[in-house]
Amino acid sequence: MIRVSIEGVGLCGPGLDGWAASLPVLSGMAEHVPTPVRVPPSALLPPNERRRAVQTVQLTLAVGAEAFAAAGRDAGETATIFTSSGGDGETIHEILSVLASSNRELSPTRFHNSVHNTPAGYWGIATESRAPSSSLCCHDDSFAAGLLEATAQATTERRAVALIAYDVQYPSPLSAVRPIGASFAVALVLAPVPTAAAIAGVAMTLRPKSDAASVVVGPTLEALRGTTPAARSLPLLAALARRTTASVTLDYLGDLELALDVTPPAGVAASVGRSEPVAG
């Protein structure tokens, strides 16, 4: 079992405009209305870079900045794990379209933006961070894989690690073979031991598949979870929002699962939201 502490959350998705604004919806006290995704402009990039930045970069900078502000940690000193089920489909589509045409000259900027670690690269530049950073892909299970790598790093290297999971929709024709429900990004700042900033403790076990994956309350949120790999984080986010003890199960690779026991930090009364587990 691996134990980590969560110090800060950032969130951006349809009808989920930041972590603080999403608490009523995630704790079941307000109805979720899946309004179009609004990515707040990032103060981390200069205005000209902000306009040119691809959507994956805008999304990850926004949720990362929100999570670090909540955690009160220096992003420039903190290791990061980025994870996405497929990265930037728009850039790949543009490149593939050019390569399938008679004039196969690529844009150099588009080419260097095509790598899976583009958001990590811009994050490093924007936060002036020389800390270790990795970028993972695990198809539909990319959030679980990122959580595994981030928690393993936090506990074995005794350091804070930020996990940033994101997905964006693919354009046609890729969208037909890889439909993604919506653009979605979540950031979690994790620490190996609880600090004053802790909002929850998580005890994680990797084990053979035995339970059904946790669901999230509400048809539109559950639809988002089912269609967007990064939104598989929603049952965990709902548990954090309720500030109660909860058990969350995440599917992993078909034959495995991550079992998460979420507990509020000591001294926090479980007076917000209900006390039963988020889902079975």
Next chain:
Amino acid sequence: MSDIGREPDMPPLALRDFTVVTSLGAGRAATAAALREGCSGLRPCTFDAVPFASYVGEIAGLDAAPLEGHVAGFDCRNHRLAALALGQDGFADSVAAARERYGAERIGVFLGTSTSGLLQTELAYRRRDAQTGALPADFDYARTHNSYSLARFVRAALHLAGPAFVVSTACAATAKVFGSAARMIAAGLCDAAVVGGADTLCATTLYGFHSLGVMSDEPCRPFDVERRGISIGEAAGFVLLERPADRAGEDTVLLLGVGESTDAYHMSSPHPDGVGARLAMERALEAAGLRAADIDYINLHGTATPIGDAAEDRAVADVFGARTPCSSTKGFAGHALGASGVVEAAFCALGILHGFMPGSPHTRTVDPGFRSGYVREGGPARVDRVLSNSFGFGGANCTVALGRGS
């Protein structure tokens, strides 16, 4: 960097087995022979009829080797290359034995790739429906294009059931997976791990590096005063990592440490002072509990771009001066992009096991402005502890420290 030796931050792991395939040849014996003899697998590029002059390290026979059986659905050039590597040097047998020892669910699969099966999507885009624009029905996104498909394929091919994912940090990917595996084993999430990966030729990288103006029109000449850019090579390599026996013998190669850093400078250009490269090397030494003077050889990233080689030379000279022999092996088989980390770790492991230091084919005159101890001619040498550098787009840097058991 302190000059005082210290305890390693990372418990060493043993390379229980490893295998590698590049344009130098398939398997450890062919690779070691080519490295000792100074051969090069780089040839004029005829792949996909690219209209500009370049050299590549292409692997013959992949077009005629489709995947069959329970992994047939994964068929694409990248997985054919991965399958070629898994099927040689008895590697799959070593994994099967580990499966017996630990159980399939206790062996992780942490692989790296830059372009995965992207070539398959390039080909599919040429066959889009003229009316609807749809991709052909036989295109399998999840099992060829998606970056994770490589680990999913290897996990299926080796009948493993432990944790898995793909790291895709451009040209540092298969170096970083050594760090991921070490953390997963240290955290108790698995007992052993298959690490490594594969990258194959595709139009995206050939035209992409051409658009950046860094494709050499001759075989790449790392650290040469007249270096003109990179040559791309396709390659695959896999390593089985596990905790070492109490007394790892002289014929065991150990993973001693991994150092990771980010440049925080530019998406496709390294920091000119080599700041990130230096940090990666220093962190690898720290993780391994080694001093600079303990290192016998450094396998450089050395892709033969004017800026990249200069930045790395500066970083190496700042940490090691001119006293530590170093070379880039990109002149042998080209730049394997995401696979370069595991390929060059395998080259280093062969150097430790067989007692040689690889040289630098095609490099004629080392840049007189450089200060590191660059070795143009390889040769027999006792090599006990090495570093291998891998640096990628996005300022992703990783240094792997390997050493001999004692």
